[in-house]
Amino acid sequence: MNKFTCCVCQKKIYELVSNFYSPIIAKKKFEIVICKSCGHLSVYPKPSLQEYNRINKYWYTIKFSITPPSSDPTSKFDRWEQMWERFDLKNTKINTVLDIGSGQGWGLEFLKKKKGRLKLYAIEQYKKNWPYLENMGCHFFDINIDEPNWSQNINVKFDFIILRHTLEHLRNPNICLQEISKVLSLTGLVYIVVPDSLGINQKRISTSYFRPVHLNYFNKVNFLRICYNNNLFFKLINTSSTNLKNSEIYGFFRKKTQSDKLEFDNTYLKQVGYIKKKIRVNYIDDLKIIIQIKIKSFKIIYNFLKFLKSVLVKNPK
Numbered sequence: 001m002n003k004f005t006c007c008v009c010q011k012k013i014y015e016l017v018s019n020f021y022s023p024i025i026a027k028k029k030f031e032i033v034i035c036k037s038c039g040h041l042s043v044y045p046k047p048s049l050q051e052y053n054r055i056n057k058y059w060y061t062i063k064f065s066i067t068p069p070s071s072d073p074t075s076k077f078d079r080w081e082q083m084w085e086r087f088d089l090k091n092t093k094i095n096t097v098l099d100i101g102s103g104q105g106w107g108l109e110f111l112k113k114k115k116g117r118l119k120l121y122a123i124e125q126y127k128k129n130w131p132y133l134e135n136m137g138c139h140f141f142d143i144n145i146d147e148p149n150w151s152q153n154i155n156v157k158f159d160f161i162i163l164r165h166t167l168e169h170l171r172n173p174n175i176c177l178q179e180i181s182k183v184l185s186l187t188g189l190v191y192i193v194v195p196d197s198l199g200i201n202q203k204r205i206s207t208s209y210f211r212p213v214h215l216n217y218f219n220k221v222n223f224l225r226i227c228y229n230n231n232l233f234f235k236l237i238n239t240s241s242t243n244l245k246n247s248e249i250y251g252f253f254r255k256k257t258q259s260d261k262l263e264f265d266n267t268y269l270k271q272v273g274y275i276k277k278k279i280r281v282n283y284i285d286d287l288k289i290i291i292q293i294k295i296k297s298f299k300i301i302y303n304f305l306k307f308l309k310s311v312l313v314k315n316p317k
């Protein structure tokens with residue numbers, strides 16, 4: 001097993017906070033740990049690349065079969081209107097835009113509507129979205145942003161880059177932020193949004209808030225810090241829970257310069273106290289689901305044994 005290294009402060013001392021379970025991937029127990037030097041929450045041990053690919057594939061197949069991605073034309077721009085209100089994008093000079101994990105490209109479509117002539121680019125791995133992007137006249141890259149040196153395949157500098165609810169999914173968030181800073185133009189701006197690990201309003205923590213497809217849980221200080229460590233300096237950072245189940249952190253970043261200096265507090269005590277209280281208060285709700293998961297896995301094993309017995313009875317040695 002790889003040794004623990006915190007992706008925010010690179011230190012190695014951690015404490016187990018909680019196990020977590022998912023009704024979707026029932027057979028596995030995951031562990032959330034907290035770094036004692038900075039208070040960052042993450043999944044440890046991290047699943048291997050192969051295992052994580054499997055988890056993601058399974059997770060989104062099930063998730064989209066229950067709730068397909070919305071195509072409601074009245075609400076498809078809501079999150080982008082929100083972005084527009086959060087910063088003075090109207091007066092920001094933008095020629096080239098890159099949306100990372102663009103989906104069908106609604107963010108790009110929205111910006112084009114607001115700003116007029118723009119060169120649109122997207123990084124999107126889900127092939128079913130490619131025709132939509134092509135239709136919009138958008139250039140797209142089939143790149144895995146969780147792998148090193150992906151910026152080498154891109155010879156454009158971007159004035160505006162979007163990374164919305166993606167960083168928390170990555171096995172290597174530092175690599176991705178580092179590569180983003182490389183393709184950002186000198187005066188460019190990056191918009192990054194992540195869930196807020198100090199702004200949880202939902203009830204179930206260890207069977208719903210913590211989920212197998214999120215490997216990192218940022219609070220505001222540690223989000224700022226990981227961006228800072230990767231040459232991105234904030235112009236604006238804030239949290240918001242408007243129209244959301246849980247609060248999210250959003251930031252607009254530019255390239256860091258030599259004179260940008262920041263010190264960061266250790267959020268360990270605050271974060272560990274907060275998350276343990278949330279888990280404690282909602283324990284019964286989680287427990288009900290954990291029992292259901294256990295029964296489900298027991299049934300799977302029971303049926304398998306029954307099947308095995310039937311085969312053996314039919315084919316005795």
Ligand SMILES: [Zn+2]
Nearest residue numbers: 006009035038
């Ligand atoms: Zn740390």
